[in-house]
Amino acid sequence: MSEPVITLDGLAIGYDGRAVLSGISLAIARSSFTAILGANGSGKSTLLKTLLGLQPPVAGRIHFGSPPVFGYVPQTVELDPLFPLTGFDVALMGTYGRVGPGRFPPHAERQLVHDCLRATAADGFAHKKFSRLSGGQKQRVLIARALATRPDVLVLDEPTAGVDAAATHNLLEFISQIHAERKLTILLVTHDLPLVRKHAQQIVWLHQGQVLHGTVAELFTPERMAEIFEMELG
Amino acid sequence: METLRQILSPDFLLRNSVYTSVLIGFACPLVGVFLVLRRLIFMGVALPQISSTGVAVALSLPLWLGMDMSGHDSQNAHVLAFAGSIAFTLMAILVLAFLERRGRGLPEGRLGTAYVVAAALSILLLSKNRYAELGWLDLMKGEIITVSNFDLTLTAIALALVLVVLGLFHKELMLVSFDRTLAVTLRKNVVFWDALTYLLIGFTVSMAVLSVGPLISFGFLLIPPLTAHLFARTMRQFTIFASLIGGVASFIGFWIAYQWDLPIGPTDVVLLGIIYALSFVVKKLAFLFQSKSKR
Secondary structure (H helix, E strand, O other): OOOEEEEEEEEEEEEOOEEEEEEEEEEEEOOOEEEEEEOOOOOHHHHHHHHHOOOOOOEEEEEEOOOOOEEEEOOHHHOOOOOOOEHHHHHHHHHOOOOOOOOOOOHHHHHHHHHHHHHOOOOOOOOOEHHHOOHHHHHHHHHHHHHHOOOOEEEEEOOOOOOOHHHHHHHHHHHHHHHHHHOOEEEEEOOOHHHHHHHOOEEEEEEOOEEEEEEHHHHOOHHHHHHHHHHHHO | OHHHHHHHOOOOOOHHHHHHHHHHHHHHHHHHHHHHHOOOHHHHHHHHHHHHHHHHHHHHHHHHOOOOOOOOOHHHHHHHHHHHHHHHHHHHHHHHHHHHHHOOOOHHHHHHHHHHHHHHHHHHHHHOOHHHHHOHHHHHHOOOOOOOHHHHHHHHHHHHHHHHHHHHHHHHHHHHHHOHHHHHHOOOOHHHHHHHHHHHHHHHHHHHHHHHOHHHHHHHHHHHHHHHHOOOOOHHHHHHHHHHHHHHHHHHHHHHHHHHOOOHHHHHHHHHHHHHHHHHHHHHHHHHHHHHHHO
16 A cells, blocks of 8 residues: 555544544555445544544544645535636636735636646536536536645545436546546545445445445455445344 | 716715715625625624614713713714724624524524614614714714715725725635635635625725615615626626626715705615616516527
């Protein structure tokens, strides 16, 4: 395994000092494709928020090799359609981490955004209002925005939620492609087991207060699946 | 047209009122845009009212302290009123924003309570202050008549400051309003940028209330952005349209009020309401026409 980009050491996550999940110890390897799985309320979003620094851990520590730049792709429902922003405006926000207060994004940064939109095949509709785009189109713009941050780790929070089957397939193929081409570390939160089986290398499965961690081959065996789903049914 | 010529004349007696009205008309929608986008419209109702209560408290202070206010000059009164207005507005914003961030309770309930208590308190203070007749009852009603050069200069400087800060930091203010999570991952200080947004809103509301009263302030904070939102495709268009609608409506409102001897503030707000209604109808008709053409 290559050097870890993120290491969780005895981490407990939760709200107001109360742990939802505890004893999380695992390492995310650089350039790996990791899927975070779990039922609703299992703590996926809490884990993601803790990793991104949106909320402090209840206990334990998160170590970063060197502080990584996160390219975050939120769920599209989290973004208010009231804002009159074009796809390009939204993608341009990815450069704001490098453009200081009181400055406008220079030509080079705008060019980078155009390149990212082209890479995600979103350049054709980037001039349209973001709120009027389809679910799949919005995800492509948001991935372009995440790429425009020049990320070390691409974090995608249920990118296929509300996206139809064909678009879901295309989107995951595309994420796999940029993972392979750019050697990006990818953290993908999803419910979709078949897609995870096809694309991810590592799995973090949050299940009834436990964290199961391993490769796809280790976790997706009939015995382990039966064990997990029996626990879930129980 | 004769009335228009009079209003535009440099010797026009009420020229300071025209300038103040237009300045407020241009500036209020610029921060109103953030109130609308952050879905804080109720805050836009409550803040001007709380701000005017601050004015009432500040102007009642000398009375409570047994000081004679009958001979005081208008500059001191203006500074005192501004201090009261800004103190109450910022205090209210801080408390409401803190409660909002905690995410508990019913925000609309808190804002509604703040509004109604502030309005009642203003009336109580007015009823016990014999200087109410000296002008600030007119202010509460939105009569923009007696504006001194000092008042006008203060308003212009304050609003220019708001404009400069908005222009410089629009990118950061927009980022934390649209996607806080992204702002955090980009290591932006979201608490600072939130505080600056609220500070700008509070400062503008205070200046507007002091110049044109709470009703008109709310009208200019809310209606121009809502009207502009019907047509704007980008943030730049949204901001410019909202400001232009506010500025032009305030001038035309003044013209109409002067021509027919109406109170200026309420005339402005009704005019803004008519513009909004007409824009809504035009937008719907355009949509129907487009749908038919496509079929």
